Amino acid sequence: MLYIVPTPIWNLEDITYRAVRILKEVDIVACEDTRTSGILLKHYDIEATKISYHSHSGKYKSDKIISLLKEWKDIALISDAGTPGISDPGYALMQDVLAENLEVTALPGPSAVITALSASGMSSHHFLYLWFLPIKKWRQTLLTRLSENKTETVVIYESVHRIERTISDLENYFGPDHKMVVWRELTKKFEEYIRGTILEVSTYFKENPGKVKWEFVVLF
Ligand code: SAM
Numbered sequence: 001m002l003y004i005v006p007t008p009i010w011n012l013e014d015i016t017y018r019a020v021r022i023l024k025e026v027d028i029v030a031c032e033d034t035r036t037s038g039i040l041l042k043h044y045d046i047e048a049t050k051i052s053y054h055s056h057s058g059k060y061k062s063d064k065i066i067s068l069l070k071e072w073k074d075i076a077l078i079s080d081a082g083t084p085g086i087s088d089p090g091y092a093l094m095q096d097v098l099a100e101n102l103e104v105t106a107l108p109g110p111s112a113v114i115t116a117l118s119a120s121g122m123s124s125h126h127f128l129y130l131w132f133l134p135i136k137k138w139r140q141t142l143l144t145r146l147s148e149n150k151t152e153t154v155v156i157y158e159s160v161h162r163i164e165r166t167i168s169d170l171e172n173y174f175g176p177d178h179k180m181v182v183w184r185e186l187t188k189k190f191e192e193y194i195r196g197t198i199l200e201v202s203t204y205f206k207e208n209p210g211k212v213k214w215e216f217v218v219l220f
Pocket of ligand 1: 009010081082083084085086087110111112113156157158184185186187188215216217
C-alpha cells in the first residue's frame with residue numbers, strides 16, 4: 001500500500017496521530033528530501049528506512065517504488081512540508097502506481113492552501129487554486145483571463161522573490177480597490193495575515209520591507 005502522508009507546514013505539532021503511526025509502521029518512507037524529513041522523523045522517534053523521491057526522480061525511482069509495492073511493502077510518501085502532490089512531488093508517482101492498479105490511500109492533514117483559505121474571510125464555497133503564478137508570458141494571459149471572468153476566490157502560493165511583483169501585477173489587473181489577503185509564516189510564532197484592498201496590502205509591504213520574507217499564500 002502507498003500512503004500519501006501530509007506533514008507539518010512548519011509547526012511540528014501539526015501532524016495527526018494516525019500519520020505518526022503510519023510513518024512508524026510502514027516499511028519505507030519516501031521523502032522529498034531525506035535530511036529535511038529526518039528532523040520530523042527524529043522528533044517523533046520514527047526510525048524509518050528512508051529513500052528519496054523528489055521532483056527530478058523520474059521513472060527509474062517510480063519503478064523502484066512500484067517494484068517494492070509489488071513485494072507487498074508498505075510505503076509512505078512525504079514531502080518537505082504539507083501534502084504531497086499539492087505543489088510538491090507525488091503526481092507522477094501516483095499516475096504510475098495507479099496505472100499498475102496498486103493500492104493507494106491518502107491521509108488528511110496540513111496544506112498551506114486550505115489553512116490559509118479557512119481563516120481568510122474570503123468565500124471558500126468556490127475557490128480556484130493556481131499553484132504559483134507562471135513567471136513568463138503565460139502570466140499575462142492568465143491574469144487577463146482571470147480579470148475578465150473571476151467569480152471565485154483565487155489562491156496562489158508565492159515566494160519571497162516575487163511577492164512584490166505579484167501584488168503589483170494584481171493591482172494592474174484587478175485595480176487598487178480589489179480585496180486580497182496575504183498570509184505569511186503560517187503556523188510559525190510570527191504568523192501574520194495582511195487583509196485589505198490590494199493598495200492597502202501593497203502599501204503595507206512598502207512601509208514594512210522587513211516583512212517581505214519567508215513564504216506566502218495569497219488570496220484575491
Ligand atoms: N505541499 C505544500 C502544501 O501542501 O501546502 C506546498 C509546498 S509548495 C512547494 C511551498 C509553498 O507553499 C511556499 O512557497 C508557500 O507559498 C506555501 N507555504 C508552505 N508553507 C507555508 C507557510 N508555513 N506559510 C506560508 N506559506 C507557506
